[in-house]
Amino acid sequence: MTSPLLRVNPGDIISATAWNGIVDSLNEALLRIQALESSAPGTGLAITQLVPAGPYRIGDTLQIIGQNFQFAAGAARVFLNATQVLNLLPGSNDSQLRFVIPNIPGVLEAGTTVDLTVFNQSQSVTRQVILRPQQNPLQGNIGIEWLSVAPTTVVAGQPVSFTYRITSGTNNLATWALNAVVDAANAAAWNAQLRLLDGQGNELSGKQITLAPGQQATVQVQIPSVPAVVNGTTFGMTLSANAATITGTSGIRQFVVGTPTPPPDQSIHLEVDAAASLGALNGTTLTVPGGQNRRLVFTATFTVAGVYTITRSVLGAATGWSVNLDDGTIDTIQINPGDLISGSTARPLSYRVAATASATVNAQVQIKLQRQGNTAAYTTVYNTVRA
Incomplete structure (x- = not known):
């Protein structure tokens, strides 16, 4: 059963994930409506649902739910374009077919529309799905470079922002969990205030950023009010990023309250x-x-x-x-x-x-x-x- 769509409030940011959830739900509803319109209940071949909703990658496990597949009679066949699925997984029957999506020629990372066709002994039914290449385990590195501090002189009681450039050197799109840490004698007073913003000054949802291979992004670490310390106090700032087994760090960089910081x-x-x-x-x-x-x-x-x-x-x-x-x-x-x-x-x-x-x-x-x-x-x- 599909989860109900969540409502949003005025001013909420509509993310790609939220929008794609709406699209997936509409596509699933269309599949069910088309199946009801094209077949008499219990007699015709029909696809009523694809689980998960997609889009898919080569190597994903896909489940087709419907009716009259004639699996028990050995008549059920599945094709993706001209490529036949040769091995249906255990659990397949006349109302559901489970299989691992095989390699399909010409599939692109941006997403390729592919015809998914199910045959029984006398009928066929086709749905279109979006397919992407198989995604290998995340490999490579993530680079984090400190670019600037504004203002250049950190002042107690005043806001300060540290700007970093993050560069993905990985093979796949990845979502990176970001973590900023201040190392100081009264570190708790500093770290309790830290905010992570994108290059336009918007707070990063979940302190995460998604980067494609080779993509760069600017991230700001903001302290709304520098703790009440005397001029000459030294503190260190580190920004790190983690995805899967890969971790990158800016390394600790020292700053001195009341002293200009060269870029x-x-x-x-x-x-x-x-x-x-x-x-x-x-x-x-x-x-x-x-x-x-x-x-x-x-x-x-x-x-x-x-x-x-x-x-x-x-x-x-x-x-x-x-x-x-x-x-x-x-x-x-x-x-x-x-x-x-x-x-x-x-x-x-x-x-x-x-x-x-x-x-x-x-x-x-x-x-x-x-x-x-x-x-x-x-x-x-x-x-x-x-x-």
């Missing part, structure tokens, strides 16, 4: 090469067996000429961890004007993150790039776990 250097960008870690990297978490090391490889893109210094460090009080240069990587890179003929130039960076057998189980490593003479810098932070 990050957006003329630099690092793109991680997850494949080079040979399975050790999941999102922004690198797993290293005790007594061993694992590679952390990037492509650094520069758009401004200058001499860049790279600093490698282990954050906080973690012990037993180190970030070492891999073959061919140095800590100083010179970018000449002639290197930027196309507007940018890229350089490979490779590091060996090592953990002793007694290293702290969890740590964070930071890679920082700064152009000499510039107060702004680009930093990226990765969680590390000793296996």
